Amino acid sequence: MQQLDKSQQFLADYESFSEAIFRHCFFRVSDREKARDLMQDTFVKAWQQVTAGADIKNMRAFLYRVANNLIIDEYRKKKTYSLDQMQEAGFELASQDHLKIEKIVEGREALEMLEQLDDKYKEVIIMRYIDDLSPQEIAEVVGESENLVSVRIHRGLVRLRELVNKV
């Protein structure tokens, strides 16, 4: 019975966080299909931890940590996708059912901007401003101190501002 509760709770977590985890993965790997696979893998891995009896206090932060590790593995495997390639492949930022064309173009701008950031800045900026995680939660996800994370967010923001001004 306990297992059943766990399953229900986990599926409720899926409903609440899948969208955000997908978005996070998307901005990190710049590939819709890969992001979807990564999101799925994140929940599969998290569920394995749940059934193994792991004590998860903050599911949201935990999911981000799993996703973050998977993304790092993905980077190690290969990193060859550029925005041009995606455009060449007829890439779209979101399903057209949900967004108007103009918004797709604007989302692409955001992606282009973020793509130019160093990965260590990109990861914290995405978590802080797109995923709305607190610096403390981010620190938990990346395994660094809260202080260092705050510094990184600040520097990332400065760099992002430079990029915006350039445009």
Add this chain to the structure above:
Amino acid sequence: MDKELKDIINKAKEVRLSAEDKAQVRENLVTFMNKEVESVRNEELVRHSNWHPKIWFSFARIPAMAVLSVFLVTGVSFAAEGSLPGDTLYPVKVNFNEEFQSLIAFSPESKAKFEIKRAERRLEEVERLALHNKLETHWKGNLEVRLEKQIERASKHVAMLEEKGELRKAALINDRLEVVLSVHDQILTDLDTKKIATKKIKERVRKVAARRKALEKKLLTAKMIDKLPEEKKILIKKKITPKAIKVIKDVKAPKINKQNLKQLEYNKAYIKLQQAKRATEKRILLKKANQRLKSFRIKTKPTKLKDSVSR
């Protein structure tokens, strides 16, 4: 934060997962979770000793089918992994284990990769059966059909990617298929002395190679921008043949960007690099396959004798 930055962030937040994708992943997840739950239950049953009244009670409540599926899902499916056509557990391996895994694969790419892996497993079975002199019994009507099915499915994904204009992804998958097929073709030339399976496989190798040539032709005129030097580095790091290293080093990709489009040269370099990549992968795969066969030769010789006596 400034307004421009805020705008960018807000726009980024509008990126969405489609409703179909969300539902599809959820469905995959539920399937996966059910499997996991059953395996945990099974472990719990084993862990507790049988005399405990509470356990007996809960055990009695589980319908027989569920108990059966618990054992099927855990021990049996694991044991089935090493089975060959003709073994009792072989259907579990191909119809349950592999089908389940294929459900988990999502994008056309990962689906295609998984089908290639399955084809590879079938080819390994062909080799092991050839080693046991049992290939003739199991090739027709069983292995042949399965192998063809897996290759067909992988090729379908290649075609789909090609249709979508994702030429490079299509070519990469086709390349992998070519590598796998040609390596096993090479091994079977020695093993399959009666030429039971080789004809069919050779035919497939030819088809896949033809497909590659067609894709290369298209790639030659495609618009691609990429980090070729990075790919070169990755390849050189792998342990590869001196010949392949030479090919890779000879590949000189012109730097291209939006202002300086030396596209044709770049594409030629890219195609050449893929050629080197195939050579590398073939070498690695051949080595692995030979090692595996060697271990089977040692392991299977005594049992082979027993088998022929008992049957």
